[in-house]
Amino acid sequence: MLYFVNIEHKDFINGRKWWIDNQSTSNSVFLWLLILFNRGIQLGPVLGKEIHSGNNVYIGFLFVYFCNSLYFVLSFTGQPCLVPSAVHVLVLLNPCCGTGKALTLFENHVMPMLTEANARFTLLVTERPNQAYEVVRDQDLSNWDVIAVMSGDGLIYEVINGLMARQDWADAIKKPISALPSGSGNALAASINYYSGHEQVTGKKLLTNCAFILCKGQLLPLDIVSLTTLPGKRIFSFLSVAWGLISDVDIESEKYRFMGYARFSIGTFVRLTALRTYSGRLSFLPGSSSTAEMESGGSPPTDGTLLEDHLLVPLDQPVPSHWHTVEDQFVLVLALYQSHLGAEHFAAPMFKGPGEGHIHLYYATSRISRTSLVKLFMAMEKGTHLDHDIPHLTHLPVLAFRIEPHESTGIMTVDGEEIQCSPIQGQIHRGLGRVISIAPKSQCKQ
Numbered sequence: 001m002l003y004f005v006n007i008e009h010k011d012f013i014n015g016r017k018w019w020i021d022n023q024s025t026s027n028s029v030f031l032w033l034l035i036l037f038n039r040g041i042q043l044g045p046v047l048g049k050e051i052h053s054g055n056n057v058y059i060g061f062l063f064v065y066f067c068n069s070l071y072f073v074l075s076f077t078g079q080p081c082l083v084p085s086a087v088h089v090l091v092l093l094n095p096c097c098g099t100g101k102a103l104t105l106f107e108n109h110v111m112p113m114l115t116e117a118n119a120r121f122t123l124l125v126t127e128r129p130n131q132a133y134e135v136v137r138d139q140d141l142s143n144w145d146v147i148a149v150m151s152g153d154g155l156i157y158e159v160i161n162g163l164m165a166r167q168d169w170a171d172a173i174k175k176p177i178s179a180l181p182s183g184s185g186n187a188l189a190a191s192i193n194y195y196s197g198h199e200q201v202t203g204k205k206l207l208t209n210c211a212f213i214l215c216k217g218q219l220l221p222l223d224i225v226s227l228t229t230l231p232g233k234r235i236f237s238f239l240s241v242a243w244g245l246i247s248d249v250d251i252e253s254e255k256y257r258f259m260g261y262a263r264f265s266i267g268t269f270v271r272l273t274a275l276r277t278y279s280g281r282l283s284f285l286p287g288s289s290s291t292a293e294m295e296s297g298g299s300p301p302t303d304g305t306l307l308e309d310h311l312l313v314p315l316d317q318p319v320p321s322h323w324h325t326v327e328d329q330f331v332l333v334l335a336l337y338q339s340h341l342g343a344e345h346f347a348a349p350m351f352k353g354p355g356e357g358h359i360h361l362y363y364a365t366s367r368i369s370r371t372s373l374v375k376l377f378m379a380m381e382k383g384t385h386l387d388h389d390i391p392h393l394t395h396l397p398v399l400a401f402r403i404e405p406h407e408s409t410g411i412m413t414v415d416g417e418e419i420q421c422s423p424i425q426g427q428i429h430r431g432l433g434r435v436i437s438i439a440p441k442s443q444c445k446q
């Protein structure tokens with residue numbers, strides 16, 4: 001089902017709000033300045049009389065409105081990070097995500113904001129899995145300035161992989177993505193909400209914040225992790241790779257989907273009562289964003305060749321000797337490259353904005369106690385888990401990693417989507433994609 005809604009774009013919602021909020025304030029400032037210039041300091045009761053006398057006052061009023069209009073125009077042109085005007089948004093909406101109310105939420109909460117912002121949009125309601133992947137892989141993307149995903153992280157995962165499946169992937173992956181949360185896992189939306197300076201919220205408040213961020217529109221870099229699995233599959237990921245407790249909860253709690261986000265709390269409780277351990281080998285290349293620059297392979301090719309993973313060797317070969325390796329029984333392994341793992345899982349509070357260029361690797365071995373795990377998950381809600389010293393939990397920034405499970409029976413996820421449990425490795429590509437967010441001016445990119 002395709003809806004086309006074409007509305008001329010004139011200005012963004014923030015500009016309109018600014019105009020309404022500041023018009024009277026700036027008018028009064030200019031007016032008082034004018035009176036001081038023309039009439040000396042004859043204020044108070046004299047003001048009403050003075051203001052209506054003499055042509056200077058009328059000229060002054062014109063001056064006030066000229067300055068106001070100039071300031072209004074400059075308030076846009078002075079911000080190089082704004083999404084270009086006449087923006088046309090492709091909205092991909094999954095009607096089955098979360099509790100199944102995405103279309104109503106869009107009509108009630110997002111559409112009025114887009115209309116208010118005079119943004120044009122095309123709404124595509126998906127009818128089946130993989131449709132969003134095919135649309136962004138096959139369609140002419142020049143029709144749209146932004147791809148907004150009204151769903152959970154699963155549909156964003158489809159979009160990223162659809163963009164990377166194109167011949168012109170190096171350009172296509174630069175198409176700005178906007179997250180409009182309505183699924184049960186909304187980690188990217190929660191992260192963008194945090195990067196944009198909003199307090200942690202869920203549900204409709206998170207959706208409204210993200211719709212506002214879409215209208216306000218700054219283009220910021222998005223890190224993409226390129227993954228290779230042993231069956232030889234290439235996957236592109238914007239959020240996480242999980243093995244063990246976290247992926248078990250994510251997938252096994254699908255049956256509580258009707259509960260919305262609460263499904264993760266129930267799932268964690270159930271899994272903690274019957275904790276599993278997984279035997280395997282975890283290897284990683286430590287490093288943070290500064291070393292990422294040094295390790296960078298430069299700009300991606302634009303001639304249609306594949307994205308090169310210059311930090312990785314083939315999965316059937318041993319990792320380079322300068323990598324670190326841990327062989328153990330694990331309770332959880334998590335590679336995360338956004339601040340939030342879910343709307344209420346502030347797992348990497350050290351991230352201040354998108355595109356920081358490194359992966360946060362967490363792992364816990366089987367020696368970790370249940371009490372420690374409960375403490376970890378409770379503190380993670382507020383992002384204070386690293387303030388506690390939790391024995392047998394390790395956290396470190398890395399540029400690349402490899403997970404080699406000894407058995408294929410566990411659950412493994414990429415961006416919350418289940419994949420075959422088999423050896424997998426990945427490396428970060430700093431700022432390969434683009435996301436719509438709000439950040440300090442120093443982070444803005446055109």
Ligand SMILES: Nc1ncnc2c1ncn2[C@@H]1O[C@H](COP(=O)(O)OP(=O)(O)OP(=O)(O)O)[C@@H](O)[C@H]1O
Nearest residue numbers: 097098126127128129130151152154155183184185
């Ligand atoms: N019309 C549809 N019917 C059924 N599934 C769909 C439809 N459109 C998209 N999908 C699939 O739904 C899956 C889940 O979507 P998404 O993750 O965005 O929402 P979610 O509610 O957070 O789900 P989950 O918690 O399972 O990740 C995606 O993998 C997508 O392929």
